[in-house]
Amino acid sequence: MNEEVIVYPLHGRAAKATFPPTMNSKGHLLWPLGFSAAGVYSGIKSKPTPDVGLLVCQHPASAAALFTTNKVVAAPVIVGRKHIAAGRLRGVVVNSGNANACTGKRGMADAQRMCQMAAEQLNCDADEILPSSTGIIGRLMPMEKIAQGIERAAGCLGDSVEHALQFADCILTTDLKRKAAATQFKVGRQIVRIAGVCKGSGMIGPRLDTKTGGKHATMLAYLTTDAAVSPAVLHRMLAEAGENSFNAVTVDDHTSTNDTVCIMASGLSGAKISTPAAKKSLAAALSEVCQSLAYQIAADGEGATKVVKIRVRGAATEAAAKAMARMIANSPLVKCAMNGNDPNWGRIVSAAGMAGVEFDPDRSVLTLAGAVVFRRGQPAEFNAAKVSGDMKSPEVQIDLDCRAGKGDATVWTCDLSKEYVTINADYHT
């Protein structure tokens, strides 16, 4: 059955990665049993691509969500945090083109109204709907357009691959590529499916609250599964998966006001996630899908020409490893060197040193695109022209071994190009 499963390759050689990943008739967002979706163009975005969507479970699903840790939170995040509290959702209502952030009381009323509109169409309570918005901050929502969008989306719900594509598209903003992943596993003899879509290209520096439930950078991700699992277990697994996927990707380290990751579990596979083995399988599958989605965000970062995978290992703790990896990933100097295929490893070592955690360069070994460039405090001899050539790849790997402990973390980012500046200097409010 493996040929039905689409997981974006994370651990293979970059050359084998397929850009972009596609959803086939099996491994898409609506492949897990019990879900339907739709995405329509309501006129919020100037470009006529879907901008309002619904993702629906045929009955109240076990659900969990993570939100931004930004202190400035968009209205739909405030409403979403409240609605997820019970651990049950019928669906998700989303729009792109307007973030409904910094919009005051009117914005709060609009986010609640979106839920009410969706609930009326689905014949459920408004607090069974999780709302999300992404787009420009500080603009009031065009509620007439959104109202007719929700009504039209509800009128054309379905579970085909086309419906999955519509929903995947309706959350995109500056993204150039659709982002999707899916996988499956067995619990006993029963197959459990899990799938997801996400958006994110700029304002990507997610710090999802994986402790208490919350995060932000306009990154949105929605996951479906037909596992039968309790909201509490689902939340724990989502928090763990989120930490090593969405919280490990950065484009510009700008944590957004709207970041939301939401999973709904229909239970319709009949496979109960109750044994340790079943929990382990679901957790692994969830991590795989989340990491694939996060990787796709890095690959489609604004202006990106390549993915940069930064692994820091041998640090004192996992948190220390992640702090160093994140600091390397967010250094504009490192990112520009990646853009220019410049093996300027001093920028990498100095970035690791500014993470505020213990780091002894005299013990460390740095490998760039497969070549050891720095070893135990001293420059290593390497063929700069060859390394530069090897950096002209869809994925460049940076590996820093601190040789001090067992802390190990990986962060994905992209290079910083002139195109990033063009996109963000010219995208006027």
Place this chain on the structure above:
Amino acid sequence: MNEEVIVYPLHGRAAKATFPPTMNSKGHLLWPLGFSAAGVYSGIKSKPTPDVGLLVCQHPASAAALFTTNKVVAAPVIVGRKHIAAGRLRGVVVNSGNANACTGKRGMADAQRMCQMAAEQLNCDADEILPSSTGIIGRLMPMEKIAQGIERAAGCLGDSVEHALQFADCILTTDLKRKAAATQFKVGRQIVRIAGVCKGSGMIGPRLDTKTGGKHATMLAYLTTDAAVSPAVLHRMLAEAGENSFNAVTVDDHTSTNDTVCIMASGLSGAKISTPAAKKSLAAALSEVCQSLAYQIAADGEGATKVVKIRVRGAATEAAAKAMARMIANSPLVKCAMNGNDPNWGRIVSAAGMAGVEFDPDRSVLTLAGAVVFRRGQPAEFNAAKVSGDMKSPEVQIDLDCRAGKGDATVWTCDLSKEYVTINADYHT
């Protein structure tokens, strides 16, 4: 006497700022009594501009220094921390074109050798010399060039404005402009002079250790004064001034391995800094010079077309205000908006919210280029075309009033342009 004093305007209107500041025959680095300097071209840099220099006091000066907090420190910083411990220096030896960082034991020996060479020329002990290097990381020092450079510099020491200019130039790397400032004050009837030069354009995100004595980002600054002041008082004042100047400027938030700020006090004015009034005057003058130098770094940031001055006030604490101001200053999205003259204030508010400190947007007021754009949780009406026009200025001011406390902090940065990417993607190792 005010006409002799050159202080780069910080608090006036941007239109009145003079780019670049110049040193006249009075207000330069060698204007305080007792100092001489020289800068020569030794062949380290490919461009034939000064790359080795000496700054010397005619007798052992009271001295203090701050260094990088990066865990990866260049050899000259390790040596400098040791040599400054006694609070006495005869001089400073500097080179540009090579950072002598990540160079292992050989690098340590080279930094010590630079001090020995300078000491032989000045007939003092090696530990009375503070060494600094700036340039590429991970290359062994060309010690033959440096040796002849130090010898030639020692042979042409002088205290003219030309000598001050040579020294100001020999620390520059990607800087397009020379950076200098000077001021004076009276203690009783005696005039005390204070002056400084610095370098910094990229890898600028100084986090100088103002607590215990240390910092890094290749920012170098050297200050001279003829005040008679103890090393302990001088260190306290330098730490305080450094916190609100060099530690409040960022270009790319990349803390360097070599950042060093050093001040020498000759005492030759005869004015003893012993009374509270005299201490207050010296502290104010030192702050003024340091802030002017920091401002000049922002103005000459790699690829910069303008200075962005970010003030956050009304925060719970000064530390909270600074954390928010720094987060706004380092957001690539905010910096690109500044480059594009785009009044996209949502990026500013959301950046403030990700600083990890308490921030309530519902109480806050954001002013951009003089216009209130966001007030108490809601968008304010403003003329976007006018604000965009006003942003086409050498200095754009962002003012965020949190209305929650008395915390007040200002950070200076520059915009992010395509030119920054060109400089840092093409500057090959």
